[in-house]
Amino acid sequence: MNKTPIISLLFCLLLASCSKPADLFSSYEEAQSALISLNTALSAQKNPHSTGLSNEQLPFTDAYLARRHAIYQQLMQMKLTVAQTTQVNYLVIAERFPERYFAWPAHTDVLSNMLSIVKNDAQKKNIEQWLIFVQTQLKAAEKSNLKLNKIEHNYLKHYVQQAINSTDTPIELNESLSVLNNYLTQYKPRGSIGLSGLANGSQWYQSKLNYFANDVLSPLEWLSHIDSKFKSMQSQKQQTMVEASNVSQLTKLLLTDDSKIVGLDWSTGYTLLPQRANATQLEPADAQLYMAMMETDLGVHYHAWTLSQARLNLLKRLNISEEDARILVEDILFYPGQSFSFAPQLLN
Structure with missing residues (x-):
């Protein structure tokens, strides 16, 4: 069955919605609320006033990208805190990179989120067209040497x-x-699991390191700092082996506190992650955990480590099970660079 006319019709509808005048936000909070609404299908934020699923809320379509860009541009004109400005700049830089080709981020069940808010048959039709769009984008990505890794796949x-x-x-x-x-x-995922396996992936990874660590150092410079820190801990007998009970997803430690600092990025739970990390006092075991995660993060996304190499490094550094190591490696794959939110606290 030829899907091309259907896809063309969908994009005509999406572009039509893009032509509407953009909202004018009077505050950071209003812009943040607009982003939370826009990203409903990505983060499943509950909205009691929701009227269902709009065209703009179909992730990474032209309408979604245009709306998101317009919100970012308005934020750039506002008077913001240093931390807020830094995050807006990070998100604007991220627009240059190939995230848009992967319309269904593998670490969130977008379809389930959509179905939980859909209100009528027309919106179900939008979901159908979005599923076609996901495949269209993956095919276009292949032509640009952009492929899912095997975990995402x-x-x-x-x-x-x-x-x-x-x-x-x-x-x-x-x-x-x-x-x-x-x-x-029939899809053949790429061999490398890290961002370095994507076209422009190394630059994308560097932008994440710069933001989350709040410093501009190359991966090799970060690795040198981490290695020195581990050697110092060993010489002072401060190294604490992490027990399995200490292992949790990065976001669980940072995002479950009611006093979280609100941000703009759905993938960090709308938290200003570097600032939240800076306000979190780590126990020795947690410090050991995030040191190992930063080291493995560099190994995966810069040095192109395999899954086995990443798991073995975590097992070497931490007293955890194979299953715990698997969970941590998936965190590193899905949230590149985020563990570096602890770099200022641990490596200075």
Whole structure:
């Protein structure tokens, strides 16, 4: 079945919605609220006043990108704190990189989020078109040497299979889910799991290090600092082996506090992560944990370590199980550079 006319119609609708005048925000909080609403399908933020799923909320479509860009541009004209300004600049820089080709971020079940807020058949049709769009973007990405890694690939296959097998999935999505499932079944993920395996991935990773660490150092310079710190800890007998009970996702430690500092990035739970990390007093075991995560982060995203190399490094540094190491490696894959939010506290 030829999907091209359908896709063209979808983008006409999306572009039409982009032509509406942009909102004028009177405060940072209003702009943040607009971003939270825009990213509903990505972060599943509950909104009791939601009218369902709009075209602009279909992740990484032209309408979504135009709306997000307009919000960022207004934020850049506001009087913000240093931390807020730094985050806006980081998000604007990220617009240059290939995230838009991966319309379904593998660490969030976008389809499930969408189905939880959809209100009518027209919105279900939008989801159907978005599933087609996901495949179209992945095909376009392949032509630009941009491919999912095997972990991302496995997660997307799982989400699609889960939806196909669920009795709660609207029958209107059956065909588009089946087509996407067939495509993902034959899809060949890239060999490298880190950002360095993507075109412009090294520059993308550097921008993340710069933001989360609040410093501009190369990966090799960071690695030198981490190595020196580990040697110092060993010579002073300060090294504490982390028990399995200390292992948790990075965001759990930082984002579960009611006093979190509000930010703009859905992937950090709308927290200003560097500032939140700076306000978190680490126990020795947690310090050891994040030191090991930073070291492994560099190994994966800069030195192109394999999954096995990443897991072995964590097992060497921490007293954890294979399953704990797997969880930490996935955190590192899905949230590149975020562990460096602790760099100022641990490496200075």
